[in-house]
Amino acid sequence: DAGVIQSPRHEVTEMGQEVTLRCKPISGHNSLFWYRQTMMRGLELLIYFNNNVPIDDSGMPEDRFSAKMPNASFSTLKIQPSEPRDSAVYFCASSFGTEKLFFGSGTQLSVL
């Protein structure tokens, strides 16, 4: 089992640019989560999907952030336009239900 696959592993971009983060969940899992990790705020839930439908997006910071899950095997998190305060590690996780989550390796985003 390949686990949760995220890409890219690192992203460096300039303020104002669009950033797209990608995630392939574990096959058979029906829930997918996007978390953001910073030293100050720890692991914060951004959004989660169940059966490809967004269930809770209350953690999405603002309209600059959007997430999609067009099918059971793929999700994207987009930031447009990006700002320096968006710099963080973004994790995707998947599970069957909402209990034991399996995390990807994360995308380290730096917005200059």
Added chain:
Amino acid sequence: GESVGLHLPTLSVQEGDNSIINCAYSNSASDYFIWYKQESGKGPQFIIDIRSNMDKRQGQRVTVLLNKTVKHLSLQIAATQPGDSAVYFCAENINQAGTALIFGKGTTLSVSS
């Protein structure tokens, strides 16, 4: 809103000692708790979980204790090894609420040999 918190941000132990990492939670409705280990540059990895109908659960070298009276969760690691050095997170959820795990801010465990 309510959130999970941690008592200590760092814990330093000697190799071979037992480690205890503590976690306080504030949502009395939470009925599922889980511990994750995060090594540098990696995503969190599942260690052990426990439901609220239990007060203790054991894994390989790890034990989770749940005290619902004082809303306290702890992770005990027996015979701590250098490879146990990492950040440890507790998280909570309300199983039937359709909500996602809420994570505490983490405790850094440093094991010296």
